Amino acid sequence: MSDYILEKAPDASYTFGFSLKKKIFEKQSEFQKIEIFETSHHGKVLLHDGFFMLSERDEAIYHEMIAHVPLLTHGDPRKVLIIGGGDGGTAREVLRHDSVEACTMVEIDGEVVEACRKYFPEVSGALSDPRLDLIIDDGVEYLKNCTSEFDVIIIDSTDPIGPATPLFGEEFYGDVRRCLTEEGIVVAQGESPFYGLLMQEKLLGMNAGKFKWLGMYNFSNLTYPGGLWSFFFASQSKHPILDFDPDGVSAISPRSDNINMPFQYYNSDIHSGSFSLPEFQRSRLSEWTSI
Amino acid sequence: MSDYILEKAPDASYTFGFSLKKKIFEKQSEFQKIEIFETSHHGKVLLHDGFFMLSERDEAIYHEMIAHVPLLTHGDPRKVLIIGGGDGGTAREVLRHDSVEACTMVEIDGEVVEACRKYFPEVSGALSDPRLDLIIDDGVEYLKNCTSEFDVIIIDSTDPIGPATPLFGEEFYGDVRRCLTEEGIVVAQGESPFYGLLMQEKLLGMNAGKFKWLGMYNFSNLTYPGGLWSFFFASQSKHPILDFDPDGVSAISPRSDNINMPFQYYNSDIHSGSFSLPEFQRSRLSEWTSI
Numbered sequence: 093m094s095d096y097i098l099e100k101a102p103d104a105s106y107t108f109g110f111s112l113k114k115k116i117f118e119k120q121s122e123f124q125k126i127e128i129f130e131t132s133h134h135g136k137v138l139l140h141d142g143f144f145m146l147s148e149r150d151e152a153i154y155h156e157m158i159a160h161v162p163l164l165t166h167g168d169p170r171k172v173l174i175i176g177g178g179d180g181g182t183a184r185e186v187l188r189h190d191s192v193e194a195c196t197m198v199e200i201d202g203e204v205v206e207a208c209r210k211y212f213p214e215v216s217g218a219l220s221d222p223r224l225d226l227i228i229d230d231g232v233e234y235l236k237n238c239t240s241e242f243d244v245i246i247i248d249s250t251d252p253i254g255p256a257t258p259l260f261g262e263e264f265y266g267d268v269r270r271c272l273t274e275e276g277i278v279v280a281q282g283e284s285p286f287y288g289l290l291m292q293e294k295l296l297g298m299n300a301g302k303f304k305w306l307g308m309y310n311f312s313n314l315t316y317p318g319g320l321w322s323f324f325f326a327s328q329s330k331h332p333i334l335d336f337d338p339d340g341v342s343a344i345s346p347r348s349d350n351i352n353m354p355f356q357y358y359n360s361d362i363h364s365g366s367f368s369l370p371e372f373q374r375s376r377l378s379e380w381t382s383i
Numbered sequence: 384m385s386d387y388i389l390e391k392a393p394d395a396s397y398t399f400g401f402s403l404k405k406k407i408f409e410k411q412s413e414f415q416k417i418e419i420f421e422t423s424h425h426g427k428v429l430l431h432d433g434f435f436m437l438s439e440r441d442e443a444i445y446h447e448m449i450a451h452v453p454l455l456t457h458g459d460p461r462k463v464l465i466i467g468g469g470d471g472g473t474a475r476e477v478l479r480h481d482s483v484e485a486c487t488m489v490e491i492d493g494e495v496v497e498a499c500r501k502y503f504p505e506v507s508g509a510l511s512d513p514r515l516d517l518i519i520d521d522g523v524e525y526l527k528n529c530t531s532e533f534d535v536i537i538i539d540s541t542d543p544i545g546p547a548t549p550l551f552g553e554e555f556y557g558d559v560r561r562c563l564t565e566e567g568i569v570v571a572q573g574e575s576p577f578y579g580l581l582m583q584e585k586l587l588g589m590n591a592g593k594f595k596w597l598g599m600y601n602f603s604n605l606t607y608p609g610g611l612w613s614f615f616f617a618s619q620s621k622h623p624i625l626d627f628d629p630d631g632v633s634a635i636s637p638r639s640d641n642i643n644m645p646f647q648y649y650n651s652d653i654h655s656g657s658f659s660l661p662e663f664q665r666s667r668l669s670e671w672t673s674i
Contacts, residue, residue, distance in 0.1 A: 098398070105425070312611035319609055355662040357661040357662055362661060371645075372648060
């Protein structure tokens with residue numbers, strides 16, 4: 093076994109990883125190979141098919157940014173839908189908003205949920221919240237048949253290879269739009285500005301003209317290749333900067349696990365600043381973005 | 384030889400790197416081991432003592448952000464001093480400002496300059512600009528004896544181990560302050576928010592109360608560990624957001640190598656947005672920052 097647990101790019105152009113203490117868990121589910129390792133400095137890490145999904149050290153960054161940006165832009169979110177998000181971290185951050193009455197989470201792979209309940213209790217703890225309705229099912233099928241409307245839909249998916257591929261498709265986004273309220277917002281895991289601009293172009297292109305406000309926002313973490321990563325943002329009514337009330341930040345409840353950290357990454361400056369895109373990304377996407 | 388050229392953290396907690404085509408250059412200078420490799424997808428890369436200094440793919444990001452943020456904040460920089468910056472990339476971006484009449488660059492290691500002149504012509508080309516005065520000398524000694532004043536001083540140093548250590552010291556910053564005009568600005572390579580917060584605290588702490596405007600700004604690249612990286616910013620008069628005129632961006636000249644890219648990363652949104660710090664960094668540094 094190597095001294096490091098390494099992720100390699102699909103095209104083998106780069107690699108990165110963390111020093112390894114031991115392997116904790118491995119299981120081939122119906123959908124993917126799930127592995128959990130203990131690292132020396134980054135806590136436990138979760139991998140699907142050899143790609144890092146999260147590390148205990150910095151998972152809060154991703155989960156804060158995918159949840160608080162749309163929920164605080166909305167201002168009064170009551171019904172939230174999460175597609176994916178099997179580790180529970182996104183649900184944890186969503187449920188810190190007292191306005192949320194019901195959070196539905198549709199995860200395709202029950203084995204991920206079980207592994208995270210056991211090995212990442214600080215991430216998955218909110219899955220026991222009574223406001224959460226956890227459904228183990230295909231999110232694409234769920235939305236196709238869904239007759240509800242949501243204030244915020246969060247697509248917390250893996251990369252567009254393997255089981256998550258349809259979540260980056262045009263038909264799926266048609267169902268997303270149908271299931272949003274008039275003031276509704278959708279955000280989605282949006283890949284790397286450095287390595288995934290083609291996918292960002294595709295996501296924006298298939299939604300161009302179908303939302304009033306359309307764009308990407310960025311954050312940095314240690315667990316995804318290149319560090320810089322994006323979320324897709326789209327809404328018919330709410331603008332993520334102009335309609336954002338910074339006073340809302342202080343109303344977000346403490347974490348359910350009572351960890352002594354209101355936020356690891358999110359704050360009101362970051363909320364707006366995250367929509368400032370590097371020029372190589374801004375210029376490539378400006379044909380479709382309106383934020 | 385491995386398939387990848389890898390950098391390992393000093394504490395071995397992480398590693399990352401790029402797929403390798405071949406080694407191009409290696410030399411042990413008086414100060415450090417200089418290596419250049421050709422990679423498969425990131426162009427040529429430069430390493431000092433095993434740490435990535437730049438890749439052709441993304442070097443413009445660092446150099447745009449260390450140069451244009453202070454120069455456009457100043458508004459009319461005529462005399463600029465660069466300490467370090469042996470590859471020439473910072474000088475290239477500084478000299479895109481037509482207001483700059485003289486740029487002095489003090490690099491301790493002439494071997495770095497020679498290697499970059501030969502193997503990175505698009506980075507080092509501006510070293511032949513008649514407005515540039517290249518001095519191969521110790522930047523600490525140079526500033527100690529310097530009787531000039533500069534509009535902008537840029538500390539483009541390696542990490543605070545090895546030859547660059549004194550550039551992170553209190554005495555050095557005393558000399559920096561003495562050699563700035565009243566409206567002068569200093570910026571410095573400021574390490575990683577994720578892995579180098581102690582050094583950021585030290586840099587800010589030793590300058591606290593000695594500048595009116597004091598803070599850090601961030602950017603993302605592929606070549607430094609964790610992706611997210613910081614610059615130190617300090618000035619007596621000019622505020623990097625309030626005194627910034629976005630119209631100045633369009634006045635920056637094209638690159639001297641006529642590459643078809645006005646900027647890879649910098650733009651007016653990024654200028655201001657880069658001062659929005661993640662909460663884990665903002666809260667740790669807020670005791671000293673005033674921006």
